[in-house]
Amino acid sequence: MAQSRPHVHSDDCPGCHAAPEVAFARHDHSHCSGDVLARAEALANAQGARLTPVRRRVLEILLEEHRALGAYDVLQRLAAEGFGNQPPVAYRALDFLVENGLAHRIRRLNAFAACMHPGEAHAPAFLICRHCNHVAEAPAAAVRAALDGAAAEMGFLIERSNIEALGLCPACRGAGE
Amino acid sequence: MAQSRPHVHSDDCPGCHAAPEVAFARHDHSHCSGDVLARAEALANAQGARLTPVRRRVLEILLEEHRALGAYDVLQRLAAEGFGNQPPVAYRALDFLVENGLAHRIRRLNAFAACMHPGEAHAPAFLICRHCNHVAEAPAAAVRAALDGAAAEMGFLIERSNIEALGLCPACRGAGE
DNA sequence: TCTTGACATGTTATCTTATAACATAGATAG
DNA sequence: CTATCTATGTTATAAGATAACATGTCAAGA
Numbered sequence: 001m002a003q004s005r006p007h008v009h010s011d012d013c014p015g016c017h018a019a020p021e022v023a024f025a026r027h028d029h030s031h032c033s034g035d036v037l038a039r040a041e042a043l044a045n046a047q048g049a050r051l052t053p054v055r056r057r058v059l060e061i062l063l064e065e066h067r068a069l070g071a072y073d074v075l076q077r078l079a080a081e082g083f084g085n086q087p088p089v090a091y092r093a094l095d096f097l098v099e100n101g102l103a104h105r106i107r108r109l110n111a112f113a114a115c116m117h118p119g120e121a122h123a124p125a126f127l128i129c130r131h132c133n134h135v136a137e138a139p140a141a142a143v144r145a146a147l148d149g150a151a152a153e154m155g156f157l158i159e160r161s162n163i164e165a166l167g168l169c170p171a172c173r174g175a176g177e
Numbered sequence: 178m179a180q181s182r183p184h185v186h187s188d189d190c191p192g193c194h195a196a197p198e199v200a201f202a203r204h205d206h207s208h209c210s211g212d213v214l215a216r217a218e219a220l221a222n223a224q225g226a227r228l229t230p231v232r233r234r235v236l237e238i239l240l241e242e243h244r245a246l247g248a249y250d251v252l253q254r255l256a257a258e259g260f261g262n263q264p265p266v267a268y269r270a271l272d273f274l275v276e277n278g279l280a281h282r283i284r285r286l287n288a289f290a291a292c293m294h295p296g297e298a299h300a301p302a303f304l305i306c307r308h309c310n311h312v313a314e315a316p317a318a319a320v321r322a323a324l325d326g327a328a329a330e331m332g333f334l335i336e337r338s339n340i341e342a343l344g345l346c347p348a349c350r351g352a353g354e
Numbered sequence: 355t356c357t358t359g360a361c362a363t364g365t366t367a368t369c370t371t372a373t374a375a376c377a378t379a380g381a382t383a384g
Numbered sequence: 385c386t387a388t389c390t391a392t393g394t395t396a397t398a399a400g401a402t403a404a405c406a407t408g409t410c411a412a413g414a
Contacts (some may be wrong), residue, residue, distance in 0.1 A: 085393095164284075172184040
């Protein structure tokens with residue numbers, strides 16, 4: 001998973017989003033993890049939110065896996081490391097991360113994934129590969145715009161929304177499945 | 178809920194979708210329920226799917242409520258009417274309805290809602306009012322197109338997707354909440 | 355008519371996901 | 385230093401979903 005594959009980083013898009021098709025590709029993951037984590041830390045401070053040990057560790061776990069994890073998966077790893085081993089421990093940390101824009105909830109999977117673009121106010125669409133289970137965030141400004149438009153036509157005011165798609169990522173398409 | 182409010186029906190859009198803002202408005206619901214149910218029945222036949230008593234009753238229940246119901250809500254009503262009272266009874270019927278395009282699963286609510294446009298091959302966006310809990314289907318062709326485009330940029334092939342929005346419906350906006 | 359096979363339903367048991375409620379500890383402001 | 389707020393730990397339980405097997409029903413082919 002942590003194969004070193006050089007790729008350009010843009011300022012607003014560390015690690016996995018450097019080039020359009022890179023998010024799903026293999027790349028030096030320790031690099032983008034560290035980058036995202038640093039940005040997350042800065043963001044938390046800026047927002048006056050406290051990235052405590054449990055919360056930070058949960059974020060690290062999500063970043064390490066680079067895929068969506070269930071709350072109980074996270075909990076298991078926390079427990080193994082000496083943190084509390086009851087569900088609320090995991091859920092609270094995960095909720096904190098979601099509320100502070102450091103992680104996303106993937107409803108289709110009942111799971112959570114680290115946000116790869118913390119700080120860029122964004123509401124991405126999630127692309128879930130049904131074969132390798134990886135999740136990528138796709139820029140969804142256009143999608144949101146269309147959705148807002150459709151809602152407005154009906155007089156509906158959108159406050160939050162989730163857009164998730166299931167399918168095949170480039171690698172798994174290439175691999176014949 | 179079943180206030181008689183005249184509104185024009187279009188052929189492709191019985192009941193609740195006659196005019197843009199009608200889906201959320203009060204209207205003669207027994208009318209669109211019946212209409213949708215008849216269409217659902219025809220559709221099931223055409224597809225060779227069997228709309229058995231339980232399945233039909235579940236669809237009716239969803240139509241009567243005109244909102245998203247949890248599987249256990251449905252189950253409770255089924256049990257009260259002499260059908261089986263174990264979870265699989267409800268889940269199987271609901272799964273059948275979803276697979277045959279007669280109902281939708283709203284993941285954000287862990288719930289199910291009757292499809293208001295059976296037969297029109299469609300993949301709508303769901304607008305969920307956080308105040309009155311009603312769910313409407315918004316035409317989402319443009320949204321899907323944008324989403325497909327965003328995915329294609331990343332080399333991702335979408336097979337299924339769900340688009341859900343939480344907010345305020347026209348009535349609840351008007352009512353000051 | 356029988357019977358066989360496919361499909362639907364009923365039932366038991368269990369699993370996964372999520373939260374309520376309360377107790378304890380740690381940080382921060384006054 | 386102490387009151388208060390926030391975070392964590394813990395117990396218990398609620399809510400959502402499915403696996404596995406038994407029973408029933410119906411219709412096509414022998």
